[in-house]
Amino acid sequence: MRDMAAGPRVLLKRLRELMAEPLEPQARLDRIVREIASNMVAEVCSLYILRADSVLELYATEGLNPGAVHLAQLRLGQGLVGTIAASARPLNLSDAQQHPAFTYLPETGEEIYNSFLGVPVLRAGRTLGVLVVQNRTKRVYREDEIEALETTAMVIAEMIATGDLVRLTRPGLELDLTRPVTIDGLSFNEGIGLGHVVLHEPRIVVTNLFNEDSDQEVERLDTALGSLRLSIDDMLSRRDVAFEGEHRAVLEAYRMFANDRGWVRRLEEAVRNGLTAEAAVEKVQSDMRARMLHMTDPYLRERMSDFDDLANRLLRQLLGRGPEDVAASLPKDAIIVARSMGAAELLDYPRDKLRGLVLEDGAVTSHVVIVARAMGIPVAGQMKGAVSMAENGDAIIVDGEEGVIHLRPQPDLEAAYSEKVRFRARRQEVYRELRSKPSVSRDGVKVDLLMNAGLAVDLPQLADSGAAGIGLFRTELQFMVAAAFPRAEQQERLYRDVLDAARGKPVTFRTIDIGGDKVLPYFKTVAHEENPALGWRAIRLTLDRPGLLRTQVRALLRAAGGRELRLMLPMVTELGEIAQARELIDREVRHLSRFGHDLPNILKVGAMLEVPSLLWQLDELMAAVDFVSVGSNDLFQFVMATDRGNTQLSDRFDPLSVPFLRVLKQIAAAGARTGTPVTLCGELAGKPISALALIGVGFRSISMSPASIGPVKAMLLETPISELKTFFDDNLEGPSAQLPMRALLHTFAADHNIPI
Numbered sequence: 001m002r003d004m005a006a007g008p009r010v011l012l013k014r015l016r017e018l019m020a021e022p023l024e025p026q027a028r029l030d031r032i033v034r035e036i037a038s039n040m041v042a043e044v045c046s047l048y049i050l051r052a053d054s055v056l057e058l059y060a061t062e063g064l065n066p067g068a069v070h071l072a073q074l075r076l077g078q079g080l081v082g083t084i085a086a087s088a089r090p091l092n093l094s095d096a097q098q099h100p101a102f103t104y105l106p107e108t109g110e111e112i113y114n115s116f117l118g119v120p121v122l123r124a125g126r127t128l129g130v131l132v133v134q135n136r137t138k139r140v141y142r143e144d145e146i147e148a149l150e151t152t153a154m155v156i157a158e159m160i161a162t163g164d165l166v167r168l169t170r171p172g173l174e175l176d177l178t179r180p181v182t183i184d185g186l187s188f189n190e191g192i193g194l195g196h197v198v199l200h201e202p203r204i205v206v207t208n209l210f211n212e213d214s215d216q217e218v219e220r221l222d223t224a225l226g227s228l229r230l231s232i233d234d235m236l237s238r239r240d241v242a243f244e245g246e247h248r249a250v251l252e253a254y255r256m257f258a259n260d261r262g263w264v265r266r267l268e269e270a271v272r273n274g275l276t277a278e279a280a281v282e283k284v285q286s287d288m289r290a291r292m293l294h295m296t297d298p299y300l301r302e303r304m305s306d307f308d309d310l311a312n313r314l315l316r317q318l319l320g321r322g323p324e325d326v327a328a329s330l331p332k333d334a335i336i337v338a339r340s341m342g343a344a345e346l347l348d349y350p351r352d353k354l355r356g357l358v359l360e361d362g363a364v365t366s367h368v369v370i371v372a373r374a375m376g377i378p379v380a381g382q383m384k385g386a387v388s389m390a391e392n393g394d395a396i397i398v399d400g401e402e403g404v405i406h407l408r409p410q411p412d413l414e415a416a417y418s419e420k421v422r423f424r425a426r427r428q429e430v431y432r433e434l435r436s437k438p439s440v441s442r443d444g445v446k447v448d449l450l451m452n453a454g455l456a457v458d459l460p461q462l463a464d465s466g467a468a469g470i471g472l473f474r475t476e477l478q479f480m481v482a483a484a485f486p487r488a489e490q491q492e493r494l495y496r497d498v499l500d501a502a503r504g505k506p507v508t509f510r511t512i513d514i515g516g517d518k519v520l521p522y523f524k525t526v527a528h529e530e531n532p533a534l535g536w537r538a539i540r541l542t543l544d545r546p547g548l549l550r551t552q553v554r555a556l557l558r559a560a561g562g563r564e565l566r567l568m569l570p571m572v573t574e575l576g577e578i579a580q581a582r583e584l585i586d587r588e589v590r591h592l593s594r595f596g597h598d599l600p601n602i603l604k605v606g607a608m609l610e611v612p613s614l615l616w617q618l619d620e621l622m623a624a625v626d627f628v629s630v631g632s633n634d635l636f637q638f639v640m641a642t643d644r645g646n647t648q649l650s651d652r653f654d655p656l657s658v659p660f661l662r663v664l665k666q667i668a669a670a671g672a673r674t675g676t677p678v679t680l681c682g683e684l685a686g687k688p689i690s691a692l693a694l695i696g697v698g699f700r701s702i703s704m705s706p707a708s709i710g711p712v713k714a715m716l717l718e719t720p721i722s723e724l725k726t727f728f729d730d731n732l733e734g735p736s737a738q739l740p741m742r743a744l745l746h747t748f749a750a751d752h753n754i755p756i
Contacts, residue, residue: 011039011148012274015155016210028159029060036133036152037062040145044113044134047156048074048081050127052179054385056081058108063134068107076385079103080118081130086360086384088127088339090119090146094138117141119149123157127388131156151275151283154209180408183383187403188369190707191378192421193356194414195333197394197407198349199387200341206278206315214272221267221277224317229259231313278318285311335398337390341368347455351375356398358386358405370477373705374458380405431710435466439713445721447695449713450506450703452681454478456494459501461706466713469506471703472568472629472681473498475552476513488555495559506566508629508679510608511581512552513538513570533637538571543580553588561598568629572607575617578624581605609667610634618667622674629703630667632682636660655684656693656742662732668698679703688715688756689745696724697732711755718754 014035018028029047037045044063048056058064058072077086083101084091093099096116104111113134121129131153133141211217263284270280335356336349346357346368357372359381372379378400390396390407397406397417406413439449450471451462455478462470478486478494486494498507515537529535542549556565569581582605592599607614607621610631614621622628632655637643639660640653664680671678681703684690691712694702704712727748731737749756 033060033062042133046132049129064108084118114138121153128160185382188379188381189373191400193378193398195335195355196331197390198334200338206282209279211276217271441721448701451706465706465709473509491555508566510568515541560600564602565600566604568606570608573611618670622676627677630680632684658737665697696728
């Protein structure tokens with residue numbers, strides 16, 4: 001063990017000497033990679049630097065073709081090096097060429113090497129480059145070797161940050177964080193946001209890396225740890241925390257980490273190896289994050305954010321900084337930029353200061369995107385490199401309509417977007433004037449425009465949007481933003497608040513819909529599912545765990561005392577599931593009645609139609625329930641066999657295609673035939689063009705995000721539904737069915753002056 005520990009210490013000593021020598025930047029880099037290769041007995045050591053155009057350029061190498069320096073390039077996300085840069089985590093491979101991300105660069109001559117260890121060069125959470133070692137033999141690199149390479153990467157990060165390498169970069173390509181940058185991605189929620197960057201969970205920058213006295217640094221570390229533990233104990237002893245179960249659970253996790261001997265031992269070892277206490281915390285934090293990211297257990301992965309927060313608290317203790325007041329430090333026009341984040345984390349930011357959200361990862365159905373949509377802020381996703389290219393306080397434009405962000409935009413571009421924002425504001429004013437107008441078509445056909453919701457922050461928008469009610473209340477969001485199962489009293493309080501806010505308008509509560517991509521970190525599901533979207537989720541899960549459903553149903557029944565209660569069952573596949581759920585609901589009604597509780601005066605039970613099997617039992621389904629809601633997101637996914645979270649397929653199939661519109665028309669016709677109310681809730685209802693299609697195939701009730709109601713109502717008021725129905729009768733069958741329906745709809749709208 002002594003020999004293994006000596007490696008990083010010797011390397012740090014040599015790096016410190018190299019940093020002090022009066023060398024040209026390229027010579028210093030060449031000496032550094034040579035020193036690393038020698039210390040780690042590696043045949044190759046290479047350094048790649050991230051440029052302003054999101055390309056990783058080879059800046060120095062020992063072992064590869066020296067002529068490839070400043071010529072070999074990989075895009076962010078391309079190859080093993082690009083993958084490390086995009087994910088900000090190490091790769092340790094015994095046979096690199098078998099990895100699916102491996103990309104061969106012929107100019108480097110690296111095809112003869114098998115084992116590969118690469119670590120990101122990080123500073124304050126930003127990727128600046130990638131450091132790699134390679135060997136011919138197939139081997140897995142040891143923990144002490146990973147530690148040595150990560151520590152070296154910290155030193156190189158300081159060289160980059162201080163501008164030492166600027167002279168090596170071709171003009172215009174240096175990572176100049178003052179130049180304008182445009183990044184293309186995907187639109188996750190419409191809208192335009194102008195503001196200033198707030199990096200989510202920005203890392204505290206550690207600039208003092210090497211210690212002069214290890215014993216003194218260990219003492220500083222112990223003192224800071226003691227203060228950290230006291231501060232957590234103080235938080236746990238406060239009366240307001242004692243009654244908040246989910247906050248308490250998080251703080252208990254913090255206390256567990258703060259007293260974990262393994263964590264403290266790793267911190268002390270890093271200090272003994274020559275790092276300052278602050279550098280040791282950053283080093284161990286990065287190492288722990290990389291380990292936990294590889295874990296499949298969602299509970300352990302979720303705890304990673306707790307550990308990150310704890311490490312940052314410890315850094316603030318070491319640097320003598322007090323706890324920061326997030327609300328006070330935010331600019332009034334904050335745009336959050338993050339690799340990824342949870343729904344609860346977004347709610348930590350003050351709503352009145354948020355102007356937009358930028359995510360490097362995620363999908364349109366991610367939980368945080370659902371919450372952002374409810375908050376009415378524009379979201380752009382799949383923005384690779386956004387965190388590395390942005391600085392706190394940078395001016396930024398989020399174009400949630402085109403899925404583009406502009407960092408540090410030029411004045412003329414900013415002026416153009418400012419005018420676009422003013423135009424949208426004027427248009428929103430027109431929509432607000434429509435709030436009190438009845439939602440009827442030009443020829444007098446009534447269509448109910450409802451809103452989707454799921455959190456308390458959604459409720460004010462019921463009145464603001466002029467919605468006829470809540471067509472889908474996603475009860476699972478309360479579970480997803482909590483650190484433990486919400487107690488029955490907490491659930492009842494939320495459901496009562498929702499019904500109070502509705503002021504007699506109908507509210508449809510979907511019973512808890514977890515599983516699949518909706519993971520609760522505190523709920524242990526099956527260990528692994530090959531295809532979670534088709535797995536143990538929604539009604540399948542709650543019928544197998546009836547305690548969950550019974551607690552929720554009891555809370556809903558109590559909250560709706562003396563009022564109408566509409567309960568909807570998600571992902572029903574066969575009618576037997578409805579019968580089982582009704583039996584459970586009836587049992588709770590009898591239980592509450594026995595103890596004299598005030599019960600709903602009307603109880604309606606419905607089902608979500610999102611599984612194609614129900615298409616062959618439509619009449620039986622309509623007879624078994626009081627109402628039906630079409631979940632267009634999942635139904636489209638299952639009908640078209642396309643993963644809605646797969647960005648490669650996101651634009652491949654059109655929901656306004658003839659096959660899917662025929663399916664929807666069949667469902668609407670069954671509802672009309674049997675006299676069963678049918679509503680469609682999903683992304684499809686929120687765009688005027690697709691809402692026009694839904695109305696045309698027979699839907700008279702649709703539910704959408706609150707922000708969509710104004711544009712959809714403006715479309716409805718100008719639509720002659722009788723002519724629209726004839727249009728669909730003509731074009732969903734016969735030769736016209738071969739033509740692109742979306743284009744035909746645009747022509748119809750233009751011919752009839754319908755705003756879409």
